[in-house]
Amino acid sequence: EAQVTQNPRYLITVTGKKLTVTCSQNMNHEYMSWYRQDPGLGLRQIYYSMNVEVTDKGDVPEGYKVSRKEKRNFPLILESPSPNQTSLYFCASSFKGREYEQYFGPGTRLTVT
Amino acid sequence: GQSLEQPSEVTAVEGAIVQINCTYQTSGFYGLSWYQQHDGGAPTFLSYNALDGLEETGRFSSFLSRSDSYGYLLLQELQMKDSASYFCAVRAKAAGNKLTFGGGTRVLVKP
Numbered sequence: 361e362a363q364v365t366q367n368p369r370y371l372i373t374v375t376g377k378k379l380t381v382t383c384s385q386n387m388n389h390e391y392m393s394w395y396r397q398d399p400g401l402g403l404r405q406i407y408y409s410m411n412v413e414v415t416d417k418g419d420v421p422e423g424y425k426v427s428r429k430e431k432r433n434f435p436l437i438l439e440s441p442s443p444n445q446t447s448l449y450f451c452a453s454s455f456k457g458r459e460y461e462q463y464f465g466p467g468t469r470l471t472v473t
Numbered sequence: 474g475q476s477l478e479q480p481s482e483v484t485a486v487e488g489a490i491v492q493i494n495c496t497y498q499t500s501g502f503y504g505l506s507w508y509q510q511h512d513g514g515a516p517t518f519l520s521y522n523a524l525d526g527l528e529e530t531g532r533f534s535s536f537l538s539r540s541d542s543y544g545y546l547l548l549q550e551l552q553m554k555d556s557a558s559y560f561c562a563v564r565a566k567a568a569g570n571k572l573t574f575g576g577g578t579r580v581l582v583k584p
Contacts, residue, residue, distance in 0.1 A: 391570065393572065395574075400481075400576060401576065402560060402574045402575055402576040402577045403516065403560065403562075403574040403577075404574070405571055405572055405573070405574075408570060408571065408572075410570060416569060416570070416571075418571050419571065419573065450515060450516070452516075459564055459570055459572060460503065460504055460506040460518075460521045460523075460562070460564060460572075461506070461518045461521060462516075462518065462572070463518070464515035464516045464517070465515060466514075466515050467515055
């Protein structure tokens with residue numbers, strides 16, 4: 361089944377404790393992206409990657425890191441999480457040139473206390 | 474930068490027609506996408522307008538007018554399962570490959 365998977369689905373952590381949210385897709389998509397969703401603010405792009413070893417900042421990259429060492433994986437790293445990073449996070453992927461049609465993972469609900 | 478404006482909420486009854494408008498401010502973009510998101514779920518792609526005009530996909534249609542910086546999603550023959558949030562999104566030419574979403578419109582369908 362074609363899908364985007366994220367882990368964990370739910371995470372409660374404390375300020376400053378490094379964490380990684382994994383994202384994997386099995387559709388051979390070149391483009392991968394991370395979004396955060398907050399009430400009233402819609403989806404905001406954090407980082408995206410056009411292909412292996414190619415990443416770029418979205419609209420809200422501060423406090424986040426990403427890497428793209430393999431085509432299928434695009435982990436999101438919070439080196440020192442803060443409460444304002446409490447949010448619902450989505451990973452998405454698409455074929456290059458079809459970034460308008462993105463496939464989203466199920467989401468990761470993160471709470472930072 | 475880019476900004477997309479959508480109404481925050483729309484309420485309608487089953488069988489009705491709902492139009493969700495999306496106005497944007499961007500100097501140039503590749504096209505306008507629409508996504509649906511049910512409560513607790515992930516966004517799913519609905520439609521894309523690369524050119525001006527109307528695109529129809531079953532009960533849903535999407536429209537784009539670049540000259541008016543405006544687009545809309547039309548939901549016809551509303552069903553209870555259409556209760557969800559709907560987002561427009563653009564990939565602006567000046568923004569590389571960033572995708573910018575509107576704030577979303579929550580559609581509530583009543584019996």
